[in-house]
Amino acid sequence: MLFPEGVAIDGISGEVTPSTDRYTKKLSELSGLFHDAAAFDKVVAEGGDPIAYEVVDYRKQECDICFGTTIMMPGQVGGEYFMTRGHFHERKDCGEGYYTQSGEGLLLLESREGEVRTVEMKPGICAFIPPEWAHRSINTGSEKLVFVWFCATDAGHDYGTIRERGMRKLVVERDGRPAIIDNPNFA
Numbered sequence: 001m002l003f004p005e006g007v008a009i010d011g012i013s014g015e016v017t018p019s020t021d022r023y024t025k026k027l028s029e030l031s032g033l034f035h036d037a038a039a040f041d042k043v044v045a046e047g048g049d050p051i052a053y054e055v056v057d058y059r060k061q062e063c064d065i066c067f068g069t070t071i072m073m074p075g076q077v078g079g080e081y082f083m084t085r086g087h088f089h090e091r092k093d094c095g096e097g098y099y100t101q102s103g104e105g106l107l108l109l110e111s112r113e114g115e116v117r118t119v120e121m122k123p124g125i126c127a128f129i130p131p132e133w134a135h136r137s138i139n140t141g142s143e144k145l146v147f148v149w150f151c152a153t154d155a156g157h158d159y160g161t162i163r164e165r166g167m168r169k170l171v172v173e174r175d176g177r178p179a180i181i182d183n184p185n186f187a
Ligand SMILES: O=P(O)(O)OC[C@H]1O[C@H](O)[C@H](O)[C@@H](O)[C@@H]1O
Pocket: 055, 069, 070, 084, 085, 086, 087, 096, 135, 136, 149, 150, 157
């Protein structure tokens, strides 16, 4: 039987207390994601394989909804900002919400039909991710980007589609500001 509880979420650190699970993605685990492979190898080697992001869950299998935080470090690879892998949900009826607590970023979304949208990520903005839109978050700031996400417990992740062909757009720094450009490697 499940019991109600208040879960503390620290909007600066992203810590969830109590949490049920967590994982850390080191930059080296994101091989193939960034357009500049040589720059990627260099940042991994010279930066001591930094943490790119961490995900902390509050998830109970006996319940339909779950939530947690994603804590994204600032950083760049060949001018491209640190980002998450990006995924569609396995369940085609499942959307998601991302409520930014601190930092600044861009949520890059791509529909199955190939339409691209971005939603600004900053404190006070809750991004609505409809079903069947792939989503990738990108830390465009110089601080941690911390957001609370909530979705169906069994939404599932389809990483393969984005891993194999990338997303249509990249988010890079141009003149000190984020710019959305065509992905030259999009296949
Ligand atoms: O799973 P990624 O695409 O690497 O993104 C990292 C994580 O971001 C958010 O927290 C989502 O709600 C998670 O479901 C996702 O796993």
